[in-house]
Amino acid sequence: MVSLRWPDGKVKCPHCGSEKVCYLAKSRVWKCYADHPKPRFTLKTGTIFEDSPIALEKWLPATWLVMNCKNGISSWELSRDLGVTQKTAWFMLHRIRLAMQDDLSGGMLGGEVEIDETFIGGKARNMHESKKRQLKRKIKEAGTAGGLYGGHGKAIVLGMLERGGRVRATVVPDRTKSTMQPVVRGNVGRGSDIFADEHVYNWKMPNEYYHNVINHLETYVDGNVHTNGIENFWSLLKRGLGGTYVSVEPFHLFRYVGEQAFRFNNRDMEDIDRFVYGMRHVVGRRLTYAELTGKAGETHG
DSSP states (O other): OHHHHSTTSOOOOTTTOOOOEEEETTTTEEEEOSSSSOOEEOTTTTBTTTTOOSOHHHHHHHHHHHHHOTTOOOHHHHHHHHTOOHHHHHHHHHHHHHHHSOOOTTOOBOSEEEEEEEEESOOGGGSOHHHHHHHHHHHHHHOTTOGGGTTTSOEEEEEEEETTSOEEEEEESOOOHHHHHHHHHHHBOTTOEEEEEGGGGGTOOTTTSEEEEEOTTTOSOBTTBOOHHHHHHHHHHHHHIIIIIOOOOGGGHHHHHHHHHHHHHTTTSOHHHHHHHHHTTSBTOOOOHHHHTTOTTOOOO
16 A cells, blocks of 8 residues: 555655655554644545545455446445445445546547437336426426436436547536537547437537437448447446446436446456556545535534
8 A cells, every 4th residue: 555655665745745754653654744733644644545434454345346346336235245334335435436537637538439428317117106206396497408307307428438448428417519519628639530329410519520420210330430339338337327236316426427437448457457556546535425415514503
């Protein structure tokens, strides 16, 4: 863990960056000799593990399982494996997913890029009557744009796949031009070849990209024009959501999408290499339980 966090062998204070530190073996902490209010720190300080009473002996196996299980691992299964409560396991999983989020350091997607949207959510006919009424109310409140529930009561995810390379996917509120175009511009380099289905006409940008359109009402492949690559990613994503996690709130959906994108983008790595790569992203990221549950900033009188 020390070598992963400080690969050059020089332990640095996470608060000020100073190398003037010493290890206090009795307390099992480091002490920084720079002048600031928090001179002591541990391996967890400044990482997703910070302020957690759970030992690294449980955090590290949990991280390995999330990053290497092809369809993910549920909080109930993780709680049994680690001997913690389901609530604790659920919180741990979301903190690990934060480390798996794409930091966009790889630059823009380019070359041949497949772009498609998919809908995530249960079928209305399978819902309890009370859930149907709740869903109808949310759709009505969302208006004509559809809001988060635009796809007939389902959340919308936009995916962009560079053929032979990476995928990026994000939850979007609707399928309008004002929503889709900025997302595409922010992730796909100008001049790239875009491969999409007939829905591309809702947001296409002919002055910025070369568009290749496949009409799925007629065929799914026309020579090199298809969206089979991104469809494969959707299949993997939905297999995990439907088979492992079963029920995912739209509020947390982007975390599960990011989790699957991490595994997809690093699919050619060996398990140990994927784990090491993911562990290098635990620093500088923090998620509290209040933030996770949407209660951050609340005051109680």
